[in-house]
Amino acid sequence: MAGFGKSPWILHYDASSCNGCDIETLACLTPLFDVERLGVVNTGNPKHADIFLVTGAVNEQSKSVIRNLYEQMPEPKTVVAVGACACTGGIFRECYNISGGVDNVIPVDVYVPGCAARPEAIIDGVVKAVQVLEQKHRAMRSNANRDQTLYLPAELADAPEILALQRIAYRLHEELYGGEENVPPLMETLPELTEEFSKTRFVKAVVNGKLIGSARARPNEHAAQVSRIMVHPYFQGRGIGRRLLAEIEHALQNDVKRFETAVGGKSEENIAWLQRQGYRIVQIMPAAPADTSVHLQKERA
């Protein structure tokens, strides 16, 4: 029993709705429907929420808000698009300021049609979302434990998937370093990553055909620059990063004498992790703005 079915907490956001669907959504809380009897709480706080309920079509101003709210919700999470506008853009879809349905910005799990959507339909949508929530939770828990994780050299064709993973894995650094422009992995573009493949060795971790981890190293004359050791948040804490590091070191052990890497000074956990993998700090350099860059290295075994 995962427990998600008994206590789905909802975050409701009005993207640009005419308020029709909002009123119907709030009607679910009234004595007539009383969704609290199912354990539903209307939280208003993304950090407490399990289900993101969006009404109205997405316009240029609500786009960033939706993305922000979605990223602040802890996993596992689901998104319910309520009403015709949230599903497809509805009658507003051809307006100059409308980008369309919610699925243009974030992945949507459940679509509730209607204009306005009826409270019964919204409750049905939430029940569906709870099922998806439990599915996602099962995936989070069991994938890496039960299924075999494959460690393979990554190829050029993996570049888009690596970049997508990078965006997810480094997202937590955004707040740490005060904005994504200070986190180079979040700013890397696909052409840049594709070019990397000519000089850099990549390894990947694959579960069920899906890329869930990656690391890379660029060999120079005597040393290899190891970087971007990343694992999808669902799969962290299971030794996958350690295996990736071992794999990339193994792949280059005949070419170089030592392995070097550099980490931002605020990533204390990552530095401690690297030290546990046998790396030691050789130099701490100032890096802009108001941050340091910690250089670590490890001799070849």
Add this chain to the structure above:
Amino acid sequence: MNLWIRLIIYLLAGPIVGGLLVGWDRRISARMQSRLGPPILQPFYDVWKLWQKQNLVARRPQNLYIVLFLLLVIFSGALFFAGSDLLLVIFALTLGAIFFVLGAYTASSPYSFIGAERELIQMMAYEPLVLLTPIGMYVVTKSFSVHDIANHGSLLVLALPGVFLGFLYALVIKFRKSPFDLSSSHHAHQELVRGITTEFSARTLALIEVAHWYEIVFLLGWVYLFFASRPLLGVCASLGAFLFVIFVDNVFARLKWPAAIRSSWAVALVLGFGNILVLSLLQG
């Protein structure tokens, strides 16, 4: 009863009873609003779910503060049920509450900041009332020890009606119920997102919930102390006090913070201090 057995019963049964009381609270509140309400076990479902969520953290020390908050709440409850000094219990409880506030400050979000500030204001409001309670009990029983007070033999509430009412007033503030749910509201009000708990998610939020359960049991134990010479009456009074708090929660709108401070200090001065003054004049 053996001290250790009593402590183990408190540690194990405390959260169960507290959780059931919170479930009961939600159900009764729902009934007062002519809704069906969630199952009695809902708080346990919530905590079980929170335990399995991803823990998002803005600043890492915030979780440490919450663990300290939980430990100190458990510790102050344990001191209480072990029959220790009431003043020590208050200091431990206040320190715990301060850790909660520090945790919210650490998270550095504007919402949890305002929540933390309001929590401090609430603490200022209830602290005089809470402090006058053991003083009143001391005036009657000549002891600060919970053990001595519980075995005093007289019905304390008869000598301390003003202090008792003042303590009920403090209880409403301490449980963060309307009209004093300034720092974080249990209901679907969203003006501060979620006030002091805004930045806590998953396991940390679950720990806050569990600390709240312990707190409820231990504060209702304090209500029992006023009726300790008649155990059955004491249990009924504790549950009655909880019911009273729920009732007040549902019939009042939220007050502004100056009103919270002014009214609670007035209550402390008139009911609490007045009661103790009269009592000492009569004794002298």
